[in-house]
Amino acid sequence: MHIEKAVIISNSEVAHQIWEMKFEAPMIAKASKGAGEFINILAMENWQNPLRRPMSIASSDGTTLSIIYKIFGEVTTILSNKRPGDYIEILGPLGNTFSHWQNDHHPILVGGGVGLAPILNLQHECKSAGVDHSIIIGARSANEHFIDHEPDRKIYLTTDDGTAGESGTVMGPLERLVADNTKPYIYACGPEPMLVAIREFSLAQNIPAQLSVESYMGCGVGLCQGCVIPRQNGEIQHHSYHQKYSLVCLDGPVYEAEDIQFV
Amino acid sequence: MSDLKLTMGNIEFDNPIWVASGTFGYGTEAPELVDVNRLGAIVTKSITRQPREGNPPPRIVETPSGMINSIGLANIGVERYIKEMLPIYESLTTKIIMNIAGTDIQEYIEILEMVESVSSVIAGYEINISCPNVKKGGMEFGVDCDMTAKLTDALRSRTDRLIIMKLSPNVSDIVSIGQASQDAGADAVSAINTVVGMSISAKTGTSDIYTTYGGLSGPAIKPVGLAAVHKLYQKLNIPIIGIGGIVNGQDVAEYMLAGAQAVQVGTANFRNPGISEDILSQLETFISESKWPSANDMVGQVKTHS
Incomplete structure (x- = not known):
């Protein structure tokens, strides 16, 4: 640091x-x-x-x-x-890093809005490692995209208003790609509604998913205790510390979908 | 280099730059960014009898020249503090002040007695009677002279270590609470804790903090802190530790001129955990370039117009 x-x-x-x-x-x-x-x-x-x-x-x-x-x-x-x-x-x-797929997994990278940043970083790691992967990028409209829709190269764009790529949210191509691949592994970062949908989908389909979450931070190093996210099934402890809440700056920002919940 | 040493009770501090409770964790979080042994003291995060998870998010929001927090005293609890933190403090040369929070007098006593019953290098206790973010919290103590006196007295009779009462600005008369602390045997008072505040996002129409109200800190509250310290200095004869919006050496000098013998750096730690070391150097430069022979000579010497 x-x-x-x-x-x-x-x-x-x-x-x-x-x-x-x-x-x-x-x-x-x-x-x-x-x-x-x-x-x-x-x-x-x-x-x-x-x-x-x-x-x-x-x-x-x-x-x-x-x-x-x-x-x-x-x-x-x-x-x-x-x-x-x-x-x-x-x-x-x-913070932590995305943990990597095993050899036979097909990483599906999903970025929404500026949540695309860590996803592009991960895409670079995929390319460097020669790992076959897909990437889905969502935005509200064509003018918010700066990467081209190239399904042949497994790059899929979506827009809410249909002005570029596929019309609708990232869930359309994501559901298709998951169905088409035997061992999909989802990595996602983006606005909370997108992460909520991906989390629910991955849990329902029993597909591993890692989500990079956003949180309002005071310090980023664990001093202020401000950036908490509720852990899944975290309420059991009566008198506890960091059992119910996780500090995004130290424990995150990347979590397994099953480990957290959105409020 | 000017002499920055000061004595409070029977404790000598190397310098008046301390870090405030709740803004520096337990003092061990950012070793790459700060040499804690250069600080006058570390006031550790409020400790309660049982561990606490704290409040649901959102817990913090930036506001003009400040921030509002409502962490809700998330902490490891006194048992883990004794077991995990006290041994670490043995190896530090900086002074450790343990901040304690309770919901009733008995809880404060219990925490203090648990720590007193073991051997440790703790220099003293800062008593949080003024956290605005906990239901049934310390606030009732901090606004009531009799309760403050009772609590101070109960703790005074149980330790020879420093007792510092941390005062709330959210009261009608901070001086009377300070006076009650002094009369009941406190070695010093620290002022101020955060100012009750609220932040609203007009676009979404929602409050930015889960608990609606939180504690405002940062440069926005420096004038409130200066006024509190100056008022306390007129009436009290125990040392005052100034807190509120300190981000550089000049801010420290202002607090000293108002009447503070030492200060605590708070919100600024969030921006840079090593900022207290910079502030210390800036204070040394300020004093060496000023007419004041030492930091202690400045205390309370502000010239007012009446």
Whole structure:
């Protein structure tokens, strides 16, 4: 775990309101253990926004890292105004990683919105390891996509309004791919309704699934105890600590679907 | 380098930069990012008689120049604290202050007696009589002079270690609670705990915190903390530990001028767990460039207009 001043290499809008930033962060990049991990970003030095913003690592090559972020408010707007050569201060790498499939599994990677970031990182790991895999990317509309719909290469896009790829949610192609593969293994990150649907589907079908969840964080390192998610069947303990709730920053952000529940 | 040492009760602290309860875990969470032995003291997270899971999420939200939390005293409980944490503290040279929270006087006594019954390097206790986030919590103590006096007295008679009462700003008269603590034998008071606050998202029409209200902290509350410390300093003759929105050495100087002998860094730890080391260096620089011979000489020396 390091705090590092990272030099921005590139920062550009890759789709409507969706940005990709790449920066040099050799200490953190070197310490990174794999897809799923996140960093905690300080966009500005003043204290109007005291807290860092946690963001999944979208790529890592040993000296550089990248993130994908959506313009939401003040802090992400400030991030989007950064130019190559500017600095951001980052803390990381934080959290756990996706754990890998066994040899005969077919990984189905599912990313929704900016939840695509750790999924692209995992896709890179699949490619590097020469693992046959599929990827499904969901968005509301075509202008939020920055990857092409190429079913021949097992890249499936969906849009809520039908303007790109398949019309509807990621569940359409996911259900088909699960039916077509003998040993599917789902990896997903995205908005909560998407994760809820995937979790229910994977439990009903008895398919292994790992979900990277989002949580509001204070510190990212376990100090504030703010970023909890309820564990599945966690209520049994009367007087307990971290039996009912899990800390997303330390235990997560990646969980087996069966281990957590959404409120 | 200026002398930053200070004495409270019979304990000598290397410097006045402490870290606040609930913002630094048990002191062992981020060893790569902070050398805890450079801190004057670590005030560990509130410990209750039984372990506690804490409140359902959402527990935190950022607000302008601050944040609201409602963790609900999630902690490992006193038994695990004694078994797992106390041995670790043996090897630290920084002072450890154990923060205690209870729902009635008996519970505070029980926790303190359990810790007193074993050998440890703990320098003292900070008594949380002011957590706003727990139903049936310490708040009733923190708003009532008689209850505060009774609790202070009960704990005073059971330990020779430091007793620090942590005061709430959510009261009509913080000075009278401080006075009650002093009269009942407290060695010091710390002020302030978080300020009750609420955050609402207009777009969704919902409250941002599960428990609706939470505790506001960060630079947003520094003026509230400064006023509380200054008021307490006028009436009390025991040391005051200033808390609320400290992010740099200048903030520490302001609290000292208001009357604080030491300070606790809180919310800023969430942004950078090693920030207290930076704040310490900044304070040293501030003093060496100022007219003050030492940190202690600044205490309470603010010039007011009346």
